[in-house]
Amino acid sequence: xxxxxxxxxxxxxxxxxxxxxxxxxxxxxxxxxxxxxxxxxxxxxxxxxxxxxxxxxxxxxxxxxxxxxxxxxxxxxxxxxxxxxxxxxxxxxxxxxxxxxxxxxxxxxxxxxxxxxxxxxxxxxxxxxxxxxxxxxxxxxxxxxxxxxxxxxxxxxxxxxxxxxxxxxxxxxxxxxxxxxxxxxxxxxxxxxxxxxxxxxxxxxxxxxxxxxx
Amino acid sequence: xxxxxxxxxxxxxxxxxxxxxxxxxxxxxxxxxxxxxxxxxxxxxxxxxxxxxxxxxxxxxxxxxxxxxxxxxxxxxxxxxxxxxxxxxxxxxxxxxxxxxxxxxxxxxxxxxxxxxxxxxxxxxxxxxxxxxxxxxxxxxxxxxxxxxxxxxxxxxxxxxxxxxxxxxxxxxxxxxxxxxxxxxxxxxxxxxxxxxxxxxxxxxxxxxxxxxxxxxxxxxxxxxxxxxxxxxxxxxxxxxxxxxxxxxxxxxxxxxxxxxxxxxxxxxxxxxxxxxxxxxxxxxxxxxxxxxxxxxxxxxxxxxxxxxxxxxxxxxxxxxxxxxxxxxxxxxxxxxxxxxxxxxxxxxxxxxxxxxxxxxxxxxxx
Numbered sequence: 001x002x003x004x005x006x007x008x009x010x011x012x013x014x015x016x017x018x019x020x021x022x023x024x025x026x027x028x029x030x031x032x033x034x035x036x037x038x039x040x041x042x043x044x045x046x047x048x049x050x051x052x053x054x055x056x057x058x059x060x061x062x063x064x065x066x067x068x069x070x071x072x073x074x075x076x077x078x079x080x081x082x083x084x085x086x087x088x089x090x091x092x093x094x095x096x097x098x099x100x101x102x103x104x105x106x107x108x109x110x111x112x113x114x115x116x117x118x119x120x121x122x123x124x125x126x127x128x129x130x131x132x133x134x135x136x137x138x139x140x141x142x143x144x145x146x147x148x149x150x151x152x153x154x155x156x157x158x159x160x161x162x163x164x165x166x167x168x169x170x171x172x173x174x175x176x177x178x179x180x181x182x183x184x185x186x187x188x189x190x191x192x193x194x195x196x197x198x199x200x201x202x203x204x205x206x207x208x209x210x211x212x213x214x
Numbered sequence: 215x216x217x218x219x220x221x222x223x224x225x226x227x228x229x230x231x232x233x234x235x236x237x238x239x240x241x242x243x244x245x246x247x248x249x250x251x252x253x254x255x256x257x258x259x260x261x262x263x264x265x266x267x268x269x270x271x272x273x274x275x276x277x278x279x280x281x282x283x284x285x286x287x288x289x290x291x292x293x294x295x296x297x298x299x300x301x302x303x304x305x306x307x308x309x310x311x312x313x314x315x316x317x318x319x320x321x322x323x324x325x326x327x328x329x330x331x332x333x334x335x336x337x338x339x340x341x342x343x344x345x346x347x348x349x350x351x352x353x354x355x356x357x358x359x360x361x362x363x364x365x366x367x368x369x370x371x372x373x374x375x376x377x378x379x380x381x382x383x384x385x386x387x388x389x390x391x392x393x394x395x396x397x398x399x400x401x402x403x404x405x406x407x408x409x410x411x412x413x414x415x416x417x418x419x420x421x422x423x424x425x426x427x428x429x430x431x432x433x434x435x436x437x438x439x440x441x442x443x444x445x446x447x448x449x450x451x452x453x454x455x456x457x458x459x460x461x462x463x464x465x466x467x468x469x470x471x472x473x474x475x476x477x478x479x480x481x482x483x484x485x486x487x488x489x490x491x492x493x494x495x496x497x498x499x500x501x502x503x504x505x506x507x508x509x510x511x512x513x514x515x516x517x518x519x520x521x522x523x524x525x526x527x528x529x530x531x532x533x534x535x536x537x538x539x540x541x542x543x544x545x546x547x548x549x550x551x552x553x554x555x556x557x558x559x560x561x562x563x564x565x566x567x568x569x570x571x572x573x574x575x576x577x578x579x580x581x
Contacts, residue, residue: 003426005458009471089264089277090434093447097263104264187472 002140008094009146009191011087015095016150018084019103022077023128024158025051029067030118050162051075064116081107081124095147096138102131145182146191152176223288235402236290246398253284259390265383268437275435280383286391286398294405297360297368300548303539305356308375308526310542312352315525316343326541327534328558335531337376337524339487341494345511345521348421352520355381355414361552369552373527373535375519377484382441385410385448411448418449418480421516425479428454428468432485432501442484451482461505466515480516481506487521530556 004012028047044063048055053075057063070076081103088095088103106127113120132151138144156172158164180188223234230249257279266277289297314321315332322329332338357378359371388408392399418427428451431442446453452468459478460467467475483490489499491507509515525531533556536547555562 003452003468003470003476004472005452005454005469006471007455007458089439090443092440092443093453097444097447100264101262105262108261184472190471190473 002142004094004140004142004146006190008091009187011090012094012143012146013150013153013191015084015087015091015103016147017154018080018087018150019128019131020151020154021158022080022084022106023125024155025067025077025080026121026125026128028158028162029064052161061116068110068113068116068121077124078107078110081110094138094140094143096134099131099134099138102127102134106131141182142187145179148179149176149183152179223290224285231285233286233288233398233402236288236293244402246395246401248285248395248398252395255394256284256387256390257282259393260386263386264440265386266440268435268439270435277440280440282383282387291403293368296548301356301358303543303545303548304358304370304373304535305353305375307535307539307542308356308373309351309353311531311538312375312520312523312526313350314542316345316522321538321541324541326537327531331528331530331534332525335525335528337522337528339522339524341507342520342522346513347520348423348513348516351417351421352523353526354417354421354518354520357381360549368549370532370535370549371552372529373532375523375527377486377519379438379441379484381410381414382444386444411445414445414482415449415451418451418482418516418518421518422479423514423516425466425477425515426468427451427480427482428459428478430454430456430459430481430483430485430503432456432489436484438484445482456501456503459503459506461503461509464509464512464514466503466506466509478515480518482518487524490517490521 044057044060045055048057048063055063057066066073066076068077071078071082073079085103085107088100092100106124109123109127110121135144135147152172152175156169156176159168159172183191223236224231225234226232227247230247230252233246233248235244260279260282264277265280265282267280269276269278311321315338321327322332353375355378357374357380359374360368361371362368385408388399398404415427427449429442429446429449431439431453433439433455436442443453452458454468458469460469460475462475466478466481468478469475485501488496490502491504492499492502493504494507495502506515506517507521510517510521532551533554536551539545539547555566557563557566
């Protein structure tokens with residue numbers, strides 16, 4: 001296995017989180033494509049509530065426009081992809097040329113759109129899946145484990161926010177545990193403590209309450 | 215080298231360009247058609263992989279796609295061989311000059327170069343006087359700029375022996391041609407160039423006194439950051455920043471996330487001498503590695519390129535390179551300098567004063 005610095009581990013984790021955040025939110029949106037009166041799944045106000053966004057949009061279109069394209073807002077898909085890309089730029093040599101390219105293509109495709117059309121957005125989803133597929137080609141199991149650590153933490157987080165079934169939550173935690181078999185406890189703690197220092201998440205605590213819980 | 219083959223080797227036609235095989239003497243030159251759609255695909259390829267260079271403008275950073283002339287410029291085999299021979303000769307002489315100037319200084323004693331051109335130059339680093347790099351190699355990589363005059367003559371424009379940049383762009387361009395128009399490569403006698411990262415890796419292994427090799431980048435906002443990460447990937451070595459490394463005792467280490475450390479034996483550094491070690495050079499540098507120079511002095515790490523190389527590519531020294539080739543190798547320079555006049559010498563001063571069109575193009579670092 002190769003060598004990974006704390007800085008790189010941190011970026012791998014956040015790359016996984018932001019790629020998955022964009023993908024997961026896009027999937028959930030596809031489940032709400034009905035109109036406001038006859039929604040399939042959630043209505044947009046409820047969607048906002050789950051994401052912790054104030055529902056101040058005039059209508060569903062305004063909400064979608066903001067959710068897709070408002071780069072300055074941390075809840076938008078464009079923000080997630082931009083942040084994923086900014087991490088990927090540092091990681092080109094770690095995740096590989098192709099994996100990097102899929103994140104870029106997803107971002108480029110979204111940036112090329114002006115209005116939300118679910119068909120036009122499909123390639124973004126395709127590229128994000130291609131990214132996850134390309135990760136399997138990455139030779140270093142620790143690299144894969146760290147990106148997927150971010151992925152499953154994000155899935156678990158969104159599953160909690162959207163009050164998904166217990167099964168989905170359990171699956172996320174199970175995947176986290178399985179995935180992190182690759183890393184030893186010291187590595188978990190080192191990365192967790194580095195992430196703690198970044199602020200925002202008490203990751204060390206999270207490790208013990210989720211992955212290492214009895 | 216005087217005249218060369220005609221410039222260009224391509225012509226525009228309806229729907230694109232035709233690339234012509236250079237005349238190899240067989241009298242049967244092949245042609246290859248590059249359509250405009252191919253040229254668009256080549257540009258899209260660069261976009262896909264974000265082949266960029268960073269630019270600061272109005273206090274903001276922007277990654278821009280590398281400007282890429284998609285119609286190949288063909289250099290014939292004879293011309294290429296001569297350039298290669300001339301460049302090897304020049305780099306060999308410059309490496310001997312660096313070894314000499316930081317040790318015996320015979321070149322000064324024999325008055326080939328006036329000593330003020332060395333000692334008044336900020337790129338000369340007394341900190342490395344007497345320090346012998348592994349295998350006596352100073353210039354592991356050289357980025358020597360060539361320019362071709364209208365009559366086809368090639369000139370050396372400048373020498374870059376410190377932190378030369380740009381090797382990755384022709385590599386990725388070649389990859390793009392292999393993908394977009396593979397027949398251009400297979401049907402024409404094009405020489406392979408994509409083994410550069412492996413060659414660089416071998417050079418690093420050759421001078422590595424023990425430990426892993428790394429690429430040390432000053433960071434994301436360096437103009438050539440793409441190249442740093444690309445070469446690290448292709449060489450299969452870690453891309454590191456200063457904060458990823460630490461000196462402990464007489465050795466340099468890479469700090470792994472698992473808590474263990476790996477000794478580092480060779481550093482392909484992409485930051486300038488002055489930022490390399492805040493304990494020796496620029497004290498405010500936060501992109502370097504404190505005390506790396508003490509490890510270097512002990513011979514426990516190779517720094518690629520060597521520290522102090524700037525004296526050899528200084529604009530003042532450039533003037534003397536043909537004389538250095540003669541002095542160290544006993545040969546005439548194969549490649550010429552661009553016409554240069556140094557008013558330090560009476561004959562050149564006269565020429566400059568008598569030729570008002572002769573404008574100063576270069577100055578030494580000092581001035």
